[in-house]
Amino acid sequence: MPVRKRGNRWWYDFSVDHIRYRGSLPQARTKRQAADLEYRLRFSVYDGNDLSRMTTTLGEFVDEVFWPWALVNYSTPRQTHWSHVVAVKEFFGMTRLREITPIKIERFKNERIKAPTKNGQARKPGTVNRDLGVLSRILSMAHDNGLLAENPARRVRRLRDDNERIRFLTLDEQERLLAVMVGRYANSIKPIFIFAVNTGMRRGEILNLGWSDISWERNVIVVRKTKSGRHRSVPINRAVAEVLKAKLQLISSGKVFSISPKTLSSAFTALTRRAGIENLRLHDLRHTFATRLSDAGTDPFTIADILGHRDLSVTKRYTHVLESNRQRAVAALTGYMNSPPSQGLSKQQLSQ
Numbered sequence: 001m002p003v004r005k006r007g008n009r010w011w012y013d014f015s016v017d018h019i020r021y022r023g024s025l026p027q028a029r030t031k032r033q034a035a036d037l038e039y040r041l042r043f044s045v046y047d048g049n050d051l052s053r054m055t056t057t058l059g060e061f062v063d064e065v066f067w068p069w070a071l072v073n074y075s076t077p078r079q080t081h082w083s084h085v086v087a088v089k090e091f092f093g094m095t096r097l098r099e100i101t102p103i104k105i106e107r108f109k110n111e112r113i114k115a116p117t118k119n120g121q122a123r124k125p126g127t128v129n130r131d132l133g134v135l136s137r138i139l140s141m142a143h144d145n146g147l148l149a150e151n152p153a154r155r156v157r158r159l160r161d162d163n164e165r166i167r168f169l170t171l172d173e174q175e176r177l178l179a180v181m182v183g184r185y186a187n188s189i190k191p192i193f194i195f196a197v198n199t200g201m202r203r204g205e206i207l208n209l210g211w212s213d214i215s216w217e218r219n220v221i222v223v224r225k226t227k228s229g230r231h232r233s234v235p236i237n238r239a240v241a242e243v244l245k246a247k248l249q250l251i252s253s254g255k256v257f258s259i260s261p262k263t264l265s266s267a268f269t270a271l272t273r274r275a276g277i278e279n280l281r282l283h284d285l286r287h288t289f290a291t292r293l294s295d296a297g298t299d300p301f302t303i304a305d306i307l308g309h310r311d312l313s314v315t316k317r318y319t320h321v322l323e324s325n326r327q328r329a330v331a332a333l334t335g336y337m338n339s340p341p342s343q344g345l346s347k348q349q350l351s352q
Contacts, residue, residue: 010034059093200289
């Protein structure tokens with residue numbers, strides 16, 4: 001029988017020149033629709049077309065090609081990409097790759113931004129843009145594999161993203177946080193807090209840090225599991241050295257910090273509430289590190305190198321100079337009005 005129904009889906013099964021072709025017909029709702037689609041597929045094979053290229057769905061391509069590739073090529077694919085892959089598969093999973101158009105991607109974008117998060121909050125444009133980025137990467141890979149003539153996602157504009165978060169820890173807030181880091185928090189959270197403020201490392205980078213990544217000879221930390229997948233080194237200052245030496249007395253192999261990401265984030269949230277600090281996340285300590293480097297006069301290239309940014313425009317988000325520094329910088333221009341800079345050497349000076 002050319003078509004048959006299994007569960008809620010119709011399937012085709014036929015042979016041409018002793019080669020068997022079978023698969024699902026997700027768009028068919030009735031037997032007549034399934035038979036019509038099967039007829040078109042059969043004659044497409046007679047015309048010499050590659051059936052697999054015409055019938056592969058996005059869900060099948062993700063499961064068989066994209067995700068196995070991501071597990072090998074992305075440093076932390078499950079944490080950084082899986083939620084976006086799920087969102088893409090929920091919308092396009094049963095859609096054939098060749099049927100994904102810019103209009104359908106626009107519909108996905110619009111529905112995604114209107115849908116609230118699991119917590120009932122409004123979804124941010126940056127999140128939807130990352131969904132679109134993952135979708136574009138999937139379709140680009142399908143194009144590279146000959147399943148698409150082009151990547152339709154390239155013709156879809158991203159949402160305007162005004163989600164840049166400007167939040168760093170003030171010295172007063174730091175004192176209040178350190179004051180509540182007592183008891184069990186003194187040995188578990190306080191060392192990580194000091195470490196984060198003085199290295200600018202991400203939560204995952206800190207928790208994945210092993211003793212083999214500490215180079216005492218060079219006085220640097222080698223960060224291997226990074227978001228970009230590229231190694232970088234972070235200098236060790238006195239505060240970080242004291243944390244490491246204290247930890248070294250307790251354990252000298254394996255990971256430096258033995259705490260789960262969820263426990264760390266929950267404890268940090270509880271401590272900020274106890275200290276009366278609002279709207280502060282653990283990742284803001286990275287922002288604090290970069291802002292303090294900028295306030296100390298460190299050039300953006302050095303800050304970008306330590307943070308592991310490949311684009312200075314990203315670093316700029318983390319280097320908001322304090323208002324007092326901005327005032328001093330502009331006030332310094334007054335000197336140019338009182339004592340204009342030299343316009344160059346005179347002819348008499350040049351002849352000497």
